[in-house]
Amino acid sequence: MRLAICRDGAHKINTATNKLNCHDKKFHDWYRFVLSFPPHLVRQYIDRFGLHAQQKILDPFCGTGTTLVESKIQGIDSVGIEANPMAHFASTVKVNWCVASDGLISHARRIADYAEKIIETERFGNLRTLSVEADSLLLKNSISPLPLHKSLILLESIRLHKDERYYNHELLAFAKVLVFSISNLHFGPEVGVRHLKKSDASATEDWMEEILSMADDLRAAPTQRADAEVHHADSRHLSAVLQPNSIDAVFTSPPYPNEKDYTRTTRLESVLLGFINNKNDLRNLKQGLLRSNTRNVYKGDADDDWVANHQEIQSIADAIEKRRIELNKTSGFEKLYGRVTKLYFGGMARHLAELRSFLKPGAFLGYVVGEQASYLQVMIKTGEILADIAQSLGYKVVGIDLFRTRFATATKKQMREEVVVLQWLG
Ligand SMILES: C[S@@+](CC[C@H](N)C(=O)[O-])C[C@H]1O[C@@H](n2cnc3c(N)ncnc32)[C@H](O)[C@@H]1O
Numbered sequence: 001m002r003l004a005i006c007r008d009g010a011h012k013i014n015t016a017t018n019k020l021n022c023h024d025k026k027f028h029d030w031y032r033f034v035l036s037f038p039p040h041l042v043r044q045y046i047d048r049f050g051l052h053a054q055q056k057i058l059d060p061f062c063g064t065g066t067t068l069v070e071s072k073i074q075g076i077d078s079v080g081i082e083a084n085p086m087a088h089f090a091s092t093v094k095v096n097w098c099v100a101s102d103g104l105i106s107h108a109r110r111i112a113d114y115a116e117k118i119i120e121t122e123r124f125g126n127l128r129t130l131s132v133e134a135d136s137l138l139l140k141n142s143i144s145p146l147p148l149h150k151s152l153i154l155l156e157s158i159r160l161h162k163d164e165r166y167y168n169h170e171l172l173a174f175a176k177v178l179v180f181s182i183s184n185l186h187f188g189p190e191v192g193v194r195h196l197k198k199s200d201a202s203a204t205e206d207w208m209e210e211i212l213s214m215a216d217d218l219r220a221a222p223t224q225r226a227d228a229e230v231h232h233a234d235s236r237h238l239s240a241v242l243q244p245n246s247i248d249a250v251f252t253s254p255p256y257p258n259e260k261d262y263t264r265t266t267r268l269e270s271v272l273l274g275f276i277n278n279k280n281d282l283r284n285l286k287q288g289l290l291r292s293n294t295r296n297v298y299k300g301d302a303d304d305d306w307v308a309n310h311q312e313i314q315s316i317a318d319a320i321e322k323r324r325i326e327l328n329k330t331s332g333f334e335k336l337y338g339r340v341t342k343l344y345f346g347g348m349a350r351h352l353a354e355l356r357s358f359l360k361p362g363a364f365l366g367y368v369v370g371e372q373a374s375y376l377q378v379m380i381k382t383g384e385i386l387a388d389i390a391q392s393l394g395y396k397v398v399g400i401d402l403f404r405t406r407f408a409t410a411t412k413k414q415m416r417e418e419v420v421v422l423q424w425l426g
Contacts, residue, residue, distance in 0.1 A: 031093075036253070039066055045251050051076050051248065053075045053076060056077045056249075057247075057249045057250070058242070058247045059250070059252045061081070061253060063084075064090045071226065071228065077227045079228070080228070080231070081230075081231050082231075082232065084266060085275040085276075086266040088230060088231075088232040089275070094172075096169075099166060101218040107166045111161045114161065130271070134277065138267060139264065140193065141197060143183045144184060146200050147198055150201060150203040154203050158174060170211065177210050178272060235254075236303075244358060247358050253369070257380055258293065259295075263286060263289075263296075290351070291303060292344050294340050295333070306346035306347075306349035307346045314342070316378060317338035345385060345386075345389060352393050363424045365422040366420070367422070370383075370406065370415060397422060398422060400419070
């Protein structure tokens with residue numbers, strides 16, 4: 001084991017540590033959150049935790065599955081939990097390598113040909129559109145009319161030719177090209193709409209290219225396969241999805257206490273694939289998430305009870321509220337900045353408390369979190385506070401490692417992104 005606190009360690013700058021290395025694209029690049037932690041970080045901690053085949057690693061906030069995919073490549077069993085259905089779907093597909101690559105290509109070619117024919121036939125007809133309800137869920141101008149029309153035809157063709165062996169891979173490839181090639185969205189890191197909108201897109205060609213790239217990865221998949229299961233669940237309630245005393249290690253990155261809304265980041269593909277059909281679906285989804293932004297705070301939320309006696313969290317929430325009053329910020333969301341900070345750490349406390357009975361004694365845990373100052377520039381040292389909460393719940397704090405820094409324009413400061421390393425001694 002080589003674990004130590006390295007708070008003054010060498011400065012690692014954001015850009016180099018964010019990028020997906022060329023040799024790390026296999027499987028990982030099928031669909032990925034911009035700024036997810038990179039696969040090499042997972043490798044580094046698999047190594048530091050001394051994990052080997054027959055052991056099981058858990059990612060309780062698995063997102064698009066970086067921990068699961070990398071563990072599978074390294075031959076280690078994994079289990080992921082994710083509350084957002086789109087991210088859950090992506091992770092599930094990314095760890096399914098039991099697909100015949102040649103079959104996938106020839107099936108997809110039939111779909112692409114069919115879609116092209118329809119696009120040609122409907123060239124002078126009305127453009128296809130989403131229902132008013134579905135459209136109201138999207139960020140305005142997420143996608144231009146003609147690219148949307150072609151995407152809807154492609155999606156219909158995928159559905160018409162449904163073959164269980166390839167269907168999910170075809171849909172994930174669709175989600176990826178929809179967001180990254182066809183739409184007007186950009187990520188910086190929060191999702192936004194480009195100034196220069198795309199008036200046309202080669203939807204089927206881009207999709208086919210993505211299928212070919214997937215097929216290459218599948219062809220090169222290792223023959224010795226580790227297991228990976230992915231559950232659509234809430235990491236504050238684990239008993240329905242995990243066996244007691246079954247987890248050897250945890251490596252994860254939960255949301256951070258800032259205004260990032262993962263349901264917005266994934267909105268376009270979630271709506272087109274039918275994971276969110278109306279406002280009710282969206283509310284249900286948000287209610288299953290850790291409260292980490294003011295857009296998902298609800299009446300009756302009570303996770304803050306878990307940190308009611310935590311002095312530092314209460315002081316941060318008070319400082320945010322004081323600042324808000326001084327600055328005369330009066331919107332409904334601004335009024336929730338203090339409360340969401342308490343709900344966030346309370347939710348993490350609930351998760352860490354719940355997790356204990358599923359860990360094997362001696363299990364190591366790595367939580368990747370970032371310092372934040374999104375709420376009126378009041379500094380939140382997420383890693384230190386999380387370590388403190390974990391300690392109060394009986395975990396040993398092994399160290400807080402610097403992973404990378406990020407320049408925050410609002411505060412003009414380098415903000416630390418850290419790995420909080422814990423151990424459960426049983
Ligand atoms: C920082 S992202 C994880 C990114 C991930 N490392 C990856 O490779 O994509 C955090 C994830 O936690 C999920 N999440 C939020 N609240 C959750 C909860 N209560 N249970 C499970 N997942 C949750 C979010 O939907 C989001 O996908």
